[in-house]
Amino acid sequence: MMEQTNKERSLVSKVMDGLVTGIVEEKYGAVLPPQDVLSKEFDVSRTVMREALSMLLARHMLDVRPKIGTRIRPMHDWRMIDEDVVNWRFRAKxxxxxxxxxxxxxxxxxxxxxxxxxxxxxxxxxxxxxxxxxxxxxxxxxxxxxxxxxxxxxxxxxxxxxxxxxxxxxxxxxxxxxxxxxxxxxxxxxxxxxxxxxxxxxxxxxxxxxxxxxxxxxxxxxxxxxxxxxxxxxxxxx
The missing domain is CATH 1.20.120.530 (GntR ligand-binding domain-like)
Structure with missing residues (x-):
């Protein structure tokens, strides 16, 4: 059970890292694709993708809007007092x-x-x-x-x-x-x-x-x- 939990956490971290790379490289534009599409792209379950997206939401990197979807927030809105966010922000040009x-x-x-x-x-x-x-x-x-x-x-x-x-x-x-x-x-x-x-x-x-x-x-x-x-x-x- 613990091994599975650690494996899922590792998977969530990898998906988060991949999403951030796509964001800073402007792969997605202003709005992320639907969760189903992203799950297929990263070859992970909806549960893992949902957890990864929620982690980015908590860091003020994304914003969910009705009828629009998951919008990528401007980098100056990102929660900088967070080591992961800091590292990701400095990854961008x-x-x-x-x-x-x-x-x-x-x-x-x-x-x-x-x-x-x-x-x-x-x-x-x-x-x-x-x-x-x-x-x-x-x-x-x-x-x-x-x-x-x-x-x-x-x-x-x-x-x-x-x-x-x-x-x-x-x-x-x-x-x-x-x-x-x-x-x-x-x-x-x-x-x-x-x-x-x-x-x-x-x-x-x-x-x-x-x-x-x-x-x-x-x-x-x-x-x-x-x-x-x-x-x-x-x-x-x-």
């Missing part, structure tokens, strides 16, 4: 407005989280941040572990803030780093500068210097944004 919002989110959260990490972080938190920085420092762009190391460093700083809401938003920070990285130019010397800027944040946290940690975190974001691809100039914020 980034547009200037979305990137602007991502930058503004980072500016709002990361510097404050760094300041709080400097004030509230315990020895274990700070050691985890230092370990993540060492992995980051030794994994330059192009190496397999670079993205993971970058995300881990930023995530551990947010976690060390001790703020429950900031911690819940760590998935958005990871998604933001993943979305922005390919669009940021990498001129000669960029990596050395990035390491130096991140080191400044980590060292300020280790010294429990909240003001410096906040300023250093803002400097990291400013530096990244200053090199944002010229292809996305509308993403810049004031």
């Amino acid at each position: 980034p547009d200037p407005t979305f990137l602007r919002d991502v930058i503004e989110f980072r500016v709002l959260i990361e510097p404050r989280a760094a300041a709080q990490a400097a004030t509230r972080g315990n020895a274990s938190d700070i050691a985890a941040i230092r370990d993540a920085f060492e992995a980051f420092r030794t994994s330059p762009p192009g190496e397999p572990g670079h993205q993971t190391a970058d995300e881990a460093l930023h995530t551990r700083i947010v976690v060390a803030s001790g703020n429950q809401f900031f911690q819940q938003m760590a998935a958005i920070i990871r998604g933001a780093l993943s979305a922005l990285k390919p669009l940021v130019e990498q001129p000669p010397g960029a990596w050395d500068e990035a390491v130096k800027l991140h080191a400044r944040v980590v060292e300020a946290i280790e010294r429990h210097d909240a003001k410096e940690a906040e300023a250093a975190s803002m400097a990291v974001i400013d530096y990244s944004m200053s090199r944002l691809s010229v292809a996305m100039p509308d993403a810049q914020t004031e």
Whole structure:
């Protein structure tokens, strides 16, 4: 019985992932096909399809309208404080407005989280941040572990803030780093500068210097944004 339940959950997750891929690739247009059609497309029971659709409805990604069917809601309506939704949203091709919002989110959260990490972080938190920085420092762009190391460093700083809401938003920070990285130019010397800027944040946290940690975190974001691809100039914020 339990095995069957786990199998069904896995199937629902796969169907959800497939539906989201179709949505972000604009395969379905504005309205999803009827459930029977989707069940055949994914080769699953109506029960599994209904559960998958209900999960997307709960995340504000779909809207059921009488005589219209299941409408796909605009991405800005999606419930972002949900790790699955965050990952799915970042899977879509980034547009200037979305990137602007991502930058503004980072500016709002990361510097404050760094300041709080400097004030509230315990020895274990700070050691985890230092370990993540060492992995980051030794994994330059192009190496397999670079993205993971970058995300881990930023995530551990947010976690060390001790703020429950900031911690819940760590998935958005990871998604933001993943979305922005390919669009940021990498001129000669960029990596050395990035390491130096991140080191400044980590060292300020280790010294429990909240003001410096906040300023250093803002400097990291400013530096990244200053090199944002010229292809996305509308993403810049004031």
